[in-house]
Amino acid sequence: MLVTAVLALTAALVAFVCVYMSWHFDYWKKRGIPSVNALSLTGDRGGGLPFNKSFWKILDPIYNKYKKQHAYVGMFQARRPVLVVLDPEMVKMVLTKEFSTFHGRGQPIDEENDPMSLNLFNLEGPRWKNLRSKLSPTFTSGKLKLMFPLMADLTDDLSGALTQLAATGEKGQVEMKDLLLRYATDVIGTVAFGIECNSLKNDKAEFHTMTREVFNRNLLFIIRFFLVSVHPIFMKLMPFKKLFSKCTNFFLNLMKDTVEYREENKIERNDFVNLMMQLRDQDRHVTDRLNHIEMTSDVMAAQAFLFFIAGLDSIANTVGFSLHELALNPELQQRAAEEVRALKAKHGGLTYEALRDMDLIERIIRESLRKWGPVGILTREPKEPFQLPETKAVVDKTCMVWIPVFQMAHDPEYFPDPERFDPERFTEESKAQRHPYTYLPFGEGPRFCIAERFAILEMKLCLAGMLDKHHFVVGDKTAVEIETDSRSFSPTPKGGFWLRVEQRAE
Numbered sequence: 001m002l003v004t005a006v007l008a009l010t011a012a013l014v015a016f017v018c019v020y021m022s023w024h025f026d027y028w029k030k031r032g033i034p035s036v037n038a039l040s041l042t043g044d045r046g047g048g049l050p051f052n053k054s055f056w057k058i059l060d061p062i063y064n065k066y067k068k069q070h071a072y073v074g075m076f077q078a079r080r081p082v083l084v085v086l087d088p089e090m091v092k093m094v095l096t097k098e099f100s101t102f103h104g105r106g107q108p109i110d111e112e113n114d115p116m117s118l119n120l121f122n123l124e125g126p127r128w129k130n131l132r133s134k135l136s137p138t139f140t141s142g143k144l145k146l147m148f149p150l151m152a153d154l155t156d157d158l159s160g161a162l163t164q165l166a167a168t169g170e171k172g173q174v175e176m177k178d179l180l181l182r183y184a185t186d187v188i189g190t191v192a193f194g195i196e197c198n199s200l201k202n203d204k205a206e207f208h209t210m211t212r213e214v215f216n217r218n219l220l221f222i223i224r225f226f227l228v229s230v231h232p233i234f235m236k237l238m239p240f241k242k243l244f245s246k247c248t249n250f251f252l253n254l255m256k257d258t259v260e261y262r263e264e265n266k267i268e269r270n271d272f273v274n275l276m277m278q279l280r281d282q283d284r285h286v287t288d289r290l291n292h293i294e295m296t297s298d299v300m301a302a303q304a305f306l307f308f309i310a311g312l313d314s315i316a317n318t319v320g321f322s323l324h325e326l327a328l329n330p331e332l333q334q335r336a337a338e339e340v341r342a343l344k345a346k347h348g349g350l351t352y353e354a355l356r357d358m359d360l361i362e363r364i365i366r367e368s369l370r371k372w373g374p375v376g377i378l379t380r381e382p383k384e385p386f387q388l389p390e391t392k393a394v395v396d397k398t399c400m401v402w403i404p405v406f407q408m409a410h411d412p413e414y415f416p417d418p419e420r421f422d423p424e425r426f427t428e429e430s431k432a433q434r435h436p437y438t439y440l441p442f443g444e445g446p447r448f449c450i451a452e453r454f455a456i457l458e459m460k461l462c463l464a465g466m467l468d469k470h471h472f473v474v475g476d477k478t479a480v481e482i483e484t485d486s487r488s489f490s491p492t493p494k495g496g497f498w499l500r501v502e503q504r505a506e
């Protein structure tokens with residue numbers, strides 16, 4: 001009797017889940033929009049959980065199959081309709097021209113249970129606009145110039161750590177990913193939280209350990225991502241808060257302590273914390289809490305935490321992939337090192353101005369972002385019904401829009417011989433020959449990466465600092481054909497970047 005009841009209940013539950021999950025599956029057909037077969041579990045299905053495919057590659061089959069004939073194609077992520085935009089002009093429309101409709105990313109916010117979700121990346125509407133306009137001045141060239149010395153000091157630490165590791169590593173080989181992550185941790189630690197993390201000097205430093213905690217939860221992130229796309233209620237129902245609370249509390253307390261310490265000791269420093277404290281002081285009189293975000297210490301921590309998440313793996317992988325490509329191309333590496341030495345001599349050191357003038361170094365970074373860019377898909381959510389151009393089809397806020405950044409960056413029509421690493425693609429003449437919306441590592445439109453200039457400066461400094469003193473060569477531990485980790489959200493080398501490191505002659 002009990003067994004029958006359990007079986008009947010299970011069958012009813014399975015039937016309910018099946019109906020619920022497939023309820024919308026005529027969404028595209030009803031609108032006459034070409035679409036991917038939602039029920040096919042293999043082939044061009046695309047969305048869903050990327051268990052067997054890297055997340056940034058899930059759009060490969062769809063892009064290759066539909067790009068030639070269609071400007072967009074419909075698919076599903078879990079049960080949510082997704083419009084994949086394939087034509088650069090239409091990408092421009094979504095990201096820029098029709099920003100008033102496509103201004104959100106559809107990220108869930110849980111102010112009550114997850115204070116870290118109240119960050120610039122997730123916010124939408126007037127509150128996003130208000131915070132974006134306040135935080136933007138942090139990244140002007142004037143502010144970056146003031147922050148530069150904090151970063152430059154760390155480049156010396158990086159060089160020292162690299163020399164030491166090469167001296168003790170088997171045949172001078174060093175795993176670069178871990179080292180670059182420690183560098184990126186120290187940079188964001190000092191500019192976002194205003195503290196010396198010392199990860200480069202001590203690989204057991206608490207900040208580095210806590211950061212690893214955040215990034216080691218890949219599988220949990222994927223499960224959470226999937227469930228929240230089935231229904232946002234999972235954000236509240238699942239015990240994710242508890243799972244992530246150790247890190248959350250660490251960062252919340254850190255920001256609170258930092259702010260208190262600065263207030264008590266009247267400390268002023270050229271970093272994000274200082275800017276956010278100034279914003280908080282300016283905002284004290286504001287009463288309009290619907291359009292306005294109050295700069296409490298939790299809100300400050302949420303922004304600093306976001307800077308942290310955004311600025312670690314992305315930076316470490318981009319510089320790591322650059323070094324890997326340079327080790328495979330010694331002639332290019334030599335030219336890059338010569339540029340560094342020449343501009344260092346001209347400006348009397350690795351100054352802000354020397355970095356600004358490093359054209360080849362910047363093109364290497366931009367090419368690395370094309371070939372191995374950390375953000376493979378951009379997302380937007382239409383906030384009101386939107387009629388697609390030249391049709392009567394209307395999409396609404398139940399659907400998401402995805403931009404296939406990775407696929408466009410590997411499309412031979414825009415980037416001939418796309419697997420070849422070639423910084424010449426980023427000369428002014430080459431850039432002028434292609435549609436600007438085919439290369440989007442930092443996004444585009446009013447919501448492009450707020451820290452693009454900061455990130456480029458940091459990566460140039462890091463790469464230039466290393467090439468100035470060191471020479472990178474393929475060793476017997478180097479995986480010449482990089483195998484990427486399919487569980488990761490962005491291209492990440494399985495086993496890291498192993499390279500043989502030699503001192504460069506003076």
Ligand code: HEM
Nearest residue numbers: 120121307310311314375441442443444447448449451455
């Ligand atoms: C290689 C480095 C980086 C890459 C490739 C990158 C890329 C991106 C992309 C693609 C977006 C979404 C843009 C869009 O939707 O149009 C974004 C947003 C954002 N990034 Fe970055 N990013 C990098 C580094 C950083 C760093 C170092 C920080 C902070 C210090 C940062 C902070 C942010 C923030 C706050 C947003 C949200 C902006 C908004 O919604 O207004 N990023 N980034």
